[in-house]
Amino acid sequence: MPPKKKSKSESSAVVKSSKPPPPPPPNWPALQPLIPASDLSLHELLPGQIITVPNLWTTTLCKNYVSFLSSLPLTTTPGKPNKGDAVRVNDRFQIDDASFAERLWSGTALKNLVLGLAEYGTLDLSDAERNKLWGGQVIGLNPNIRVYRYSTGQFFDQHYDDFNNVVIPGSPAMPARTTWTLLLYLTSPATGCIGGETVFYPEPAPRNKKSKEPPPEPFVVHLEVGLALLHRHGADCMLHEGRPVLEGEKWVIRSDLCIVTHAQLRSRNIDIDNKALVIHSSTVMGIVPFPLHHHCHPPRSLPHSGTRLLTYRRTIFTELLTLGDSPPFHLGDLTERSHSRALNTPDDVSYPSKPVYDCLVVPSIPT
Ligand SMILES: O=C(O)CCC(=O)C(=O)O
Numbered sequence: 001m002p003p004k005k006k007s008k009s010e011s012s013a014v015v016k017s018s019k020p021p022p023p024p025p026p027n028w029p030a031l032q033p034l035i036p037a038s039d040l041s042l043h044e045l046l047p048g049q050i051i052t053v054p055n056l057w058t059t060t061l062c063k064n065y066v067s068f069l070s071s072l073p074l075t076t077t078p079g080k081p082n083k084g085d086a087v088r089v090n091d092r093f094q095i096d097d098a099s100f101a102e103r104l105w106s107g108t109a110l111k112n113l114v115l116g117l118a119e120y121g122t123l124d125l126s127d128a129e130r131n132k133l134w135g136g137q138v139i140g141l142n143p144n145i146r147v148y149r150y151s152t153g154q155f156f157d158q159h160y161d162d163f164n165n166v167v168i169p170g171s172p173a174m175p176a177r178t179t180w181t182l183l184l185y186l187t188s189p190a191t192g193c194i195g196g197e198t199v200f201y202p203e204p205a206p207r208n209k210k211s212k213e214p215p216p217e218p219f220v221v222h223l224e225v226g227l228a229l230l231h232r233h234g235a236d237c238m239l240h241e242g243r244p245v246l247e248g249e250k251w252v253i254r255s256d257l258c259i260v261t262h263a264q265l266r267s268r269n270i271d272i273d274n275k276a277l278v279i280h281s282s283t284v285m286g287i288v289p290f291p292l293h294h295h296c297h298p299p300r301s302l303p304h305s306g307t308r309l310l311t312y313r314r315t316i317f318t319e320l321l322t323l324g325d326s327p328p329f330h331l332g333d334l335t336e337r338s339h340s341r342a343l344n345t346p347d348d349v350s351y352p353s354k355p356v357y358d359c360l361v362v363p364s365i366p367t
């Protein structure tokens, strides 16, 4: 007798049982109230290494979040780490939630400050300098959101944060790499949390390594409610730790800045030279301004015909609206209809509806 065939439902049941679906993301409260971006700024505490945004979240928002986060199923990490991992003793909750990561990025002042789009409070940098600082063109935050609660006596021992390759979901999904750690403090001495500072240990200058000079002073970041701390990670990460909490509870939300890289773009049929980004496709499509946010009116930023960019393969830049619907590729705001609509304001009428362009001039992106 032939083996009994599995019915569809049976076989899907088998698949299901082998890989349980990920837990649904929490019902995160709204990110409000917030202080307007115009009243916030980036503070470069250690050039190229540590940057903060005081009051990224308001005290009220932090307080609401602490009470919300307390309801999540946090797990205490074991005191004995895997080989090579730092000793970390805290309670933690971790979830892949691209939509929350996007809210934390675009729904607060973070994106505009990091990308240099805010009118005030950004660092005074050229696009190339900004890309160098962040390690590339930042496209958002790591969807892997971590929530830490340190109770009295808990700590995160000295360690370096490594980078990760991640995928930012979308259509299509965008491969990216993390370059800076984001720590958002929700508590501080003002809320009864004593201790728990994040401390960085600068490397002694090479010539001093063998000398008897004392090592450089540690750099201490004190907890402040609503302060976002960004620090470079990966190969150039500074040794750092979360000091033991002496009293009260320390709450932190952790994510990372994510960048796109040359290699990742190339693997998607996108070419870049120092100034331009071109999408190749047999069907078309278009050319995506990069970074998008520097070009609210992309047609204005297109090069004049006759420039060297005409040597690129000719592509028809159909109305940007089409990018929103069936994109060969899209990023960030261009995928949003609201933004696409904004491109059809009366301001745009002087542009032909189906102009032919080769390429868009964009800032360089480090490999
Ligand atoms: O909680 C802190 O102060 C440090 C956290 C940290 O270093 C990390 O998440 O890698």
Ligand SMILES: [Fe+2]
Pocket (backbone or CB within 6 Å): 159, 160, 161, 181, 240
């Ligand atoms: Fe760390």
